Amino acid sequence: MAERALVTKSGAVLLGDNVACDAHDPSRPLRVVTHAHADHLNGLRSSLKRCEKVLMTKATRDLTETLNTSLKLKDTPSVKTLEYGKVLKFGGEKISLLKADHILGACQVLVEDAGGIRIVWTGDFRLEGTPVVDCDVLVVEATYGNPSCRRNFRVDVRELLVSMIEKRLRGGAVYVFGYHGKLQEIMQLLRNADVAVPFVMPERVYEVTKVCEKHGMNLGCLSLSTDKEGHELLDDNLPCVAFYHMNQRQHVGLRNARICVSGWEFRSPCRQIGDREHLVALSDHSDFDGLIEYVRRSGAKQVITDNYRSNGDALAKEINKRLGVCAVAMPRTNGQTTL
Numbered sequence: 424m425a426e427r428a429l430v431t432k433s434g435a436v437l438l439g440d441n442v443a444c445d446a447h448d449p450s451r452p453l454r455v456v457t458h459a460h461a462d463h464l465n466g467l468r469s470s471l472k473r474c475e476k477v478l479m480t481k482a483t484r485d486l487t488e489t490l491n492t493s494l495k496l497k498d499t500p501s502v503k504t505l506e507y508g509k510v511l512k513f514g515g516e517k518i519s520l521l522k523a524d525h526i527l528g529a530c531q532v533l534v535e536d537a538g539g540i541r542i543v544w545t546g547d548f549r550l551e552g553t554p555v556v557d558c559d560v561l562v563v564e565a566t567y568g569n570p571s572c573r574r575n576f577r578v579d580v581r582e583l584l585v586s587m588i589e590k591r592l593r594g595g596a597v598y599v600f601g602y603h604g605k606l607q608e609i610m611q612l613l614r615n616a617d618v619a620v621p622f623v624m625p626e627r628v629y630e631v632t633k634v635c636e637k638h639g640m641n642l643g644c645l646s647l648s649t650d651k652e653g654h655e656l657l658d659d660n661l662p663c664v665a666f667y668h669m670n671q672r673q674h675v676g677l678r679n680a681r682i683c684v685s686g687w688e689f690r691s692p693c694r695q696i697g698d699r700e701h702l703v704a705l706s707d708h709s710d711f712d713g714l715i716e717y718v719r720r721s722g723a724k725q726v727i728t729d730n731y732r733s734n735g736d737a738l739a740k741e742i743n744k745r746l747g748v749c750a751v752a753m754p755r756t757n758g759q760t761t762l
C-alpha cells in the first residue's frame with residue numbers, strides 16, 4: 424500500500440495513479456480543486472493548460488471564478504463539475520467528491536484504485552457537518568493539528584455571535600470582519616435567527632454572496648457599500664450589518680461596534696480586543712479533537728498529515744501516539760502558496 428498517496432513540495436495531494444488535488448503536478452492528468460480558498464488553487468493556470476480534466480463542484484467553480492476574475496473556468500473545456508457522491512471513472516480508478524463542511528462547494532476526494540484500495544483527501548473540513556469516509560489511506564488537513572488547538576467552549580458560539588450582533592444593532596451599524604465563505608455563513612445564521620436588517624458589503628463580498636445565493640443560501644436584502652442606499656445606511660449609522668473581508672479591518676467602521684470572526688482563538692468564545700471590538704471564535708475547520716476523531720472513525724491504516732498548508736508534524740505524532748496508526752507529515756518542510 425506504500426505510496427498510494429503523498430503531498431508534494433508544491434502542495435499537490437497525490438491520490439492513486441492519476442489524481443493531484445489542490446496544486447498542479449506535471450505527472451498527473453486529473454486535477455481536483457477541493458474548494459475556492461487560495462491555498463488550494465496552487466498552479467491552477469498550469470492545470471487548466473496541461474491536465475486532461477480539472478474537476479470540482481459547480482459551486483467551487485463559480486466561487487473560484489468570482490474570487491479570481493482572470494480565470495475563465497466556464498470557458499475552459501477541461502473543467503468538469505461533479506456532484507457530491509457521483510462517480511467519475513478515469514484511468515482504471517473511481518473518483519468521487521464528497522461533502523466537506525467548510526465553505527460553499529467544499530469537498531473531500533475519494534479515489535478507489537483498480538485493486539479496491541480506498542484513498543481519501545479530506546481537504547479543509549469541520550467535523551460536525553462532514554461525513555467521515557471509510558478508507559485505507561487518508562490524507563488529512565492539519566490546520567489545528569496541535570493539541571493546544573481545542574475549542575471546548577460551554578456556550579454555543581453561533582448563538583453567542585447572533586445575540587452579540589442583535590444587541591449592538593440597537594446602537595446602529597455593526598461591522599463584521601471575516602474571510603470569504605465564513606462571512607456568508609454568518610449572514611445565513613442571522614437570517615435563520617430572523618435578523619431582518621439590511622446587509623451592506625463591498626463589491627467582492629457582494630459577488631461571493633450572490634454565488635452563495637445561486638447555490639441555495641437565502642440571504643435577502645443586500646446592499647453594496649458603494650451604492651447610494653448602502654452609503655446612507657453606513658453614513659447615518661442606521662441599523663444594518665456591514666460585512667467586510669478581514670483585510671479591511673484597519674480601514675472601515677473604525678467608530679462602530681466591530682466583530683472579528685476567527686478560528687485562531689481557543690481561550691474563550693468571545694473576547695474584547697479593542698474599544699468597541701470583539702473577537703469571536705467561529706471556525707470553519709475542525710479543532711484538534713475533531714481531526715483525531717475523523718482519523719479514528721475513517722479506519723485508515725495509513726495516514727499522511729498535510730504539512731504544506733500548515734504544520735502537520737504535531738498531528739502525525741499525536742495520531743501515532745493516541746490511535747496507534749502509522750502517520751507521517753508530508754512534505755518534510757512547509758511550502759509556499761502561489762496561484
Ligand SMILES: [Zn+2]
Binds near residue numbers: 460547
Ligand atoms: Zn479552506
